[in-house]
Amino acid sequence: MTDAPLLEVRDLSVSFPQGADEVRAVRGISYTVDQGEFLGIVGESGSGKSVSSMAIMGLLPRNAVVTGDVLLRGESLLGRDDRELSRLRGKEIAMIFQDPLSALTPVYTVGDQIAEGLMLHDRALSQQAASVRAVELLRVVGIPAPERRVKAFPHEFSGGMRQRVMIAIAIANDPDLIIADEPTTALDVTIQAQILEVLQQAKEMTGAAVVLITHDLGVVAGNADRIAVMYAGRLVETGSVDDVFSRPEMPYTIGLLRSVPNLVTAGRTRLVPLEGRPPSLSDLPPGCPFEPRCPISVPECTTAEPPLLVLGGGHSAACIRAPEIESGALQASDVFPRPEPVSLGSEIGSEQEPVLTIEGLVRHFPLTTGMVFKKQIGTVKAVDGIDLQVRAGEVLGLVGESGCGKSTTILEVLEMTRPQAGSIRIAGRDVADLSRSDRLSLRKDVQIVFQDPMAALDPRLTVGDIIGEPLTVHGDSKMERRRRVAELLDLVGLEHSMSSRYPHEFSGGQRQRIGIARALATNPRLLVLDEPVSALDVSIQAGVMNLLEDLKARLRLSYLFVAHDLAVVRQIADTVAVMYLGRIVETGDVGEVFARPHHPYTQALMSAVPIPDPEAERSRERILLDGDLPSPTDEISGCNFHGRCPLYKILDPSRQQQCVTEDPRLRMIDTTSAACHHVEQNTLQPL
């Protein structure tokens, strides 16, 4: 064996012919991965992360034109045919994909799918031996009762469990390199933390090198040794994780790092927006691809694309001003200065009637089987008696894993009808006794912004019509509407001229602004924001978050802000409510709750959030949760968290008994409330 690196990518380019044009998805990237190394590749959507790694595996569609070279231990892979590559795939290089729900064949058992990988590379292996090994592998990746579970079909597994199966398949043949393409993007943070842990274990067990592709800087900070930043099909910065996070040298990386909310620092400083969007890959300008968004560009930037320059300490950046940044002549804060904080009075009105008051809200869904004769086989307690309050000018952040009842809660609020139990008061009026016309006029006061900006906007309407639509419902004149649309576009930072254009002409961030403008059209008092930034690239998120902060202050709006991203909630919310299985388990002032979480679930949730700071990540001790969210139909006695509770495990039996038999109620602890019997005994250290 030579001392060539494990993997060497040399000037790799991939393009897809499209009619007369071509999409140049990857443009001359080079990097190496050493034995046992952990490389993180980050970049926003469409930057070529997936395409470049698929090129290594030889898994691109046949119309892809690939040039350059890929060497595995010094031997070239490009130009080998499918049959030769298939002998390497799964044996030397394994891959884990983003969407675990669709990555497994639905008609074969998970055991068979693991065994298949084993038998493909070891013809002598018997079916029986392969299944025994499959059980073992399932155990390694932490699937409970693997002997029974090998016979399960993929649809019987949750997303997190399927991703564990994918990892089991990947490590089955002891590969030297594992490429993981956004392995946790589709998962909840608590499950993400579990999966990353399993991936780390797998790496240790097999000694494999890992290339982790992600858009989450926090995930890279906590796991990788080295990082490579991609932009518009190019590598723009590479180096050790510590170097790049503490001394980024390419303006894009600087912007990216300053734009992400950080669980630790969020809420104290404003986010730095990175406006604009990446260039189209079929029509690239000649110069630096980041030039249109770069605040420190100089005229030379447009003439030629800067190459990846090696600076000190194995750190490289593709920017003609990188030497100035390295020397300290240009500071990160000069490149992307923080915007001024909003100074307008935004104190929360405690004197008035709250905008929204929810008391004891219950929403249960009967679960039935049978098509003709329905039979109730259980109840889904989507919302199971919650209290919430949003005061004027206040932002309430509602957080929790998917399936915990966040969406049902906001649907109940928007519905404005008598709930199954409990009450909803909007602006002091109980929705249960509203007349039809009252309800219509109250609807003006509560508007919603959805998660997916593209799906929420009708593609056949112009932006002006979309924004003006709520006004027609409430019967305004045409002139009045036009004036209002212009005003609203102004408010969300879009040009007036954009009102005649169609949604598809806009970037994700702009579309979300359009959605916000539409929500504001009726002058609401309360905006319900359902994951408003989670579909956006991090660089775009910051702009939208800042806009929301500004609007709140200027219009004295109240938000019910639903999100799974704790850092985003920390950034914008005044109070926070943590939801678990239809209940609020902890609530209070956002600063207090984040600084001193009392409920073990809140603690686990926070400790699962990756922090984009390698040093902070290394010093963290994670509180991992066991397993998945229980099925919503399960009847759980006592505290509904006891099956996964990290505190429960370390309690003495008599206290455990209380957890299992007695349902904890929310109670005040210091300045916040938590629903746990044993807060006083809680010795877990989050963060």
Place this chain on the structure above:
Amino acid sequence: MILYGVRRFINYLVLTLLATVVGYVLASLVLNPAARFYGRNPRPSDAAIESSLRRLGVDPHKPLLERTWDWMSGIFLHGTFGLENNLDPVGHDMLVRSGVSLQLLLIGSVLGAVLGVTLGVWGAVRQYQLSDQVVTYASYVVLSTPVFVIGVLLMILATSFNGWAGQQVIQFTGQYTPGLSGTWNVLADRLSHLLLPTIALAALGAAEYSRYQRNAMLDVLSADYIRTARSKGRTRNSAMIRHGVRVALIPMSTYFAYSFGTLIAGSTFLELIFSWHGMGELALTSITQNDVNATAGSVFYLSILVLISSTLAEVLYAALDPRVRI
């Protein structure tokens, strides 16, 4: 699984009975059994007409409900379907004829399905290559040509082939040549008679199934699990066959049931063209001859076929897709 099949079967059985009742009622309303006597010369007396109608159980003076009841109870109590115009029992005729028809239908549809699935997979794997395009055009041509044209074309080809060979290698009238002896001779003769109608029916089925299968395949070709299978170490083709075809077959089981109707219609015409005395012939002639019992019997036969094919399709679906298994 068995329970599931039984449940679906009962479900369809109810539908079959309903269809049969509706079939009888419609046949009684639309057909006029007395009409065939009017053209006779000398025209029989009204009393004579009435008495022969009464014998057939289609007496117009009896309320329709009662006639339907009588006919249905005949099926359930005695397993009879009434008499044909020529006083042969319908049930017996059906038994003989359905044997003839099923021979053609079963061989034709199974061949068609196998061929169609294979061609569909092959076309999808080589999407837009020459072979795919040839298959695509060929199947469109078959689908847009009326089946009797296909039959006649095959006959013309066979005639010239026979002419070239100098003897009747391919037979294309009837199901067999009367008066042959010897097992092998009879068998060879039967096969030779089967050849053309089976080719026609299988071509029809293959053309239809190959379209469905190709589309179902294209849907799964870009699926993530194909990529996973390749990343495990399968080649493109083997991933497609082991994982793709298996998943793409799931929707096909439904298509089999749907397109079975087309095949029954096709085989009806083929029976006429190739002078087979099958159920198709019975259905067509009974309508033209205003024979209510035979028409209703044909409807019963059809709905039984649909019953069986639908139940099979459902069972197949459940067998192929673990997600619907109970």
